[in-house]
Amino acid sequence: MANSTDKIPTIDDLIKLDQDDPLNWTRDEFEIPNIKACGGEGDGGAIYFCGNSLGLLSKKARKHMIEELDVWSTSSVTGHFSHPHKRPWKHVDQPLTPHLAKLVGAKESEVAHSSTLTSNMHNLFTSFYRPTIKRWKIVIEKGSFPSDWYAVHSHPKLHEAVLSPQQIDEAIIGLEPREGEDTLRTEDILKVIEENQDEIAIVWLPLVQYYTGQLFDIATISPKVHSIGALLGLDMAHGIGNVECKLNEWDVDFAVWCTYKYLNSGPAGIGGFYVKDGLDNGGRRLAGWWGNDSATRFQMLPEFNPTKGAKxxxxxxxxxxxxxxxxxxxxxxxxxxFNKMLKKQKDLTGLLEKLLKSSKYYKPFLNTKNQNELGFKILTPEFPFRGTQLSISILPENNKEIMPKIFSRLIKNGLIGDERYPNVIRLSPVVLYNKFEEIGKAFKILEDAFKAEEDGKEFENEIDLDMISKD
Structure with a gap:
């Protein structure tokens, strides 16, 4: 945090930080959810720390959406070609591509805006997972988001003509943290790659891990992957718009992302993907009309002539x-x-971390004396190996009933994070619409929730575990 000291800041200190913040104006660009509408008690805006799951609606997006509905109403099909706001639907991705390419650190030719994350993942794996008898394995973290885990497991089964049943069963190498640790060490990832160097076809990692919030050291991992002759792919769902992305500089081969988290495209909003220029697909491509050369697309020719690059x-x-x-x-x-956003992100998340570590309920080191005490530990690594998200694990870990009660109290008092069964609550203060003052208020709400649990107060109206978006 800028100008930070060991002193815990007061609310007045945080208000002053907000006043001095050069990006304080961006909050007014968004619509802040209502406490009562989110399931809490009281009036006014909620403290929304859930942009890692679903970003907020921007006021300009509302205006643009109404404009598009009006175009649909008044112009219908002609809106594809003639648009009063110069956003013809036929080319609606064109203004997006330069921004996305800049944000992920790629050339415009390497970026496409299409479909959903998992569909894009299947699409690219079809082209770039081309197993042989000698090189067929896929490295993925064992704690990956289920959609990635399911998708990766489905692809070896599509190659029964090449792979034996035993190879299909042994195709997935699952990365796990060391015993007693919560996140993966880069050195251990490199070791697994080295030990399986002759058999690995693809290493598939998240840029930011959804559960722990760990930011992976792709700059170190990528050269190792390529040195053994494998490809590197990334799931950037929790990375894009959150942390610095340098796909070209890191020499990543292909990547996918969604846009409804830190890029605020709305529930289940569109995805996107990256394919490194010149990456060989071995003649394997799932073709579609919109992948055909845009110059001849509407001639409806029988031959598929793909657009160059990711599109x-x-x-x-x-x-x-x-x-x-x-x-x-x-x-x-x-x-x-984006560089200014990264600076504020470091300050916002650093402040939340500082306050959490000042709590009497913070128990980073468990031993036989305190392992059954009420409290929490932080799963997310310290800066620079994280973005905006901090994941806290509610203790004791063998009691699965405490987290839902703590989480319910947060919602009741207007703090919107999200939960991951059985013990984790994720809190993500987002640069575009969260304030320093909210960090202080959120910490007080969390402290009060633990105190209520410690005092044995009953809480009957627990939030349904399925209430919050699960990605």
Whole structure:
């Protein structure tokens, strides 16, 4: 935190930080959820620390969406080609591509805006997972998001003509933290790659891990992957718009992402993907109309002639209603400058970490004396190996009933994070719409929730574990 000391800041200190913050104006660009509408008690805006799951609606996005509905109403099909706001639906992805390429550290030719994260993952694995008898394994973290885990496991089974049943069963190498640790060490990832160097076809990692919030050291991992002759792919769902992405500099081969978290495209909003220029697909491509050369696409020719670059892997025309909200956020980020956002992110999340570590309920080191005490530990690594998210594990870990009660009290008092069964609560203060003052208030709400649990107070209206978005 800028100008930080060992002193715990007061609310007045935090208000002053907000007043002096050069990015304090961006909050007014968003619509802040209501406490009562989110399931809490009281009036006014909630403290929304859940942008890692679903970002907020920007005011400009609302305006643009209404404009698109009006175009649909008044112009209908002609809106594809003639648009009063110069956003013709036929080319709705064009203004997005430069912003996305800049944000992920890639060339425009390497970026496509299409479909959903898992569909894009299947699409690219079809082209770039080409197992042989000698090189067929996929490295993935064992604690990966289920969609990635399921998707990766499905692909070896599609190659029964090449792989034996035993190879299919042994195709997945699952990375696990060391016993007693919560996150993966880079040195252990490198060791697994080295030990299986002759058999690995693809290493698939998240840029930011969804559960722990760990930011992976891709700059170190990538050279090792390529030195053994394998490809490196990334899931950037929790990375894009959150941390610095340098896909070209890191020499990543392919990547996918969603846009409804830190880029605020709306529930289940559109995804995107990256394919390194010149990456060989071995003649394997799932073709679709929208991947055909845009110059001849509407001639409806029988031969498929793919657009050069990532856009040649697109299938269907771009969904307008999940692209337009995204444009609003991308334009805002471009106006601010992502480097300035990263600085504020470090300060915001660093402040939350500082306050959490000042709590009497913070128990980073468990032993036989305190392992059954009420409290929490922070799973997320310290800066620089994290983004905005801090994941806290509620203790004792063998009691699965405490986390839902703590989480319910947070919601009741207007702090919106999200939970991960059985013990984790994720809190993510987002640069674009959260304030320093909210960090202090959120910490007080969390402290009060633990005190109520410690005092044995009953809490009957627990939040349904399925209430909050699960990604």
């Amino acid at each position: 040649g892997y697109q299938h269907s025309c771009t969904p307008v209603f999940s692209s337009i909200p995204l444009l609003s956020t991308l334009e805002l980020i471009n106006k601010i400058g």
